[in-house]
Amino acid sequence: MFAIRRVRDHLDRHHAEPITLSRLAVMAGMSRFHLVRAFRAAYGQTPISYLSQRRIARAQDLLRYANLSVTEVCMIVGYTSLGSFSSRFSELVGESPAAYQRRWADQAHLIPGCHLFMRGVIPQSGRSAGGPDGPSVGA
Incomplete structure (x- = not known):
């Protein structure tokens, strides 16, 4: 169970980074298939679904x-x-990201994006679409 919790904590901390199921399995010390089964048993969903929900909540x-x-x-x-982002967002939230943003536009005092980048709230990284372990999860 400790290994599965470590994987979940890693997903929470690094959700914006490219993450592969292979790398998560190595972290947990088990096969990809066993990781998916164990994660689902512990948290009721696969690591990929958990990561997707975490990313959409941040979005x-x-x-x-x-x-x-x-x-x-x-x-x-x-x-x-x-396209993948918009589809998954619409599936989980019930409306498109643009519609969601418009609905909240009148109610919130928006923080300029440049301030978020300068304060480190949003990392400035040049992420690639995968790595040696294959394509990123949720890409």
């Missing part, structure tokens, strides 16, 4: 309070495809 925060475009938010939270 909701940014769309509500930051003056960033949907594309910028997509990339910041770890997606490399705007």
Whole structure:
């Protein structure tokens, strides 16, 4: 159980980075298939689903309070495809990211994106779409 908790904590801390199931399995010391089964038994969903929900929750925060475009938010939270991000966002939230952002635009005092970058709230990283372990999860 400790290994599964370590994987979940890693997903929480590094959700915006490229993450592969292979790398998570190595971290847990088990096969990818066993990791998926054990994670689902512990948390009721696969690591990929958990990561996706974590990224979408972060995207909701940014769309509500930051003056960033949907594309910028997509990339910041770890997606490399705007289409995949929009589809998953709509599936989990019930509306498109743009509609969600418009709905909140009148209610919030938006923080300029440049302030978030300068303060380190949003990392300025040149992420790639994968690595030696294959494509990123949720890309």
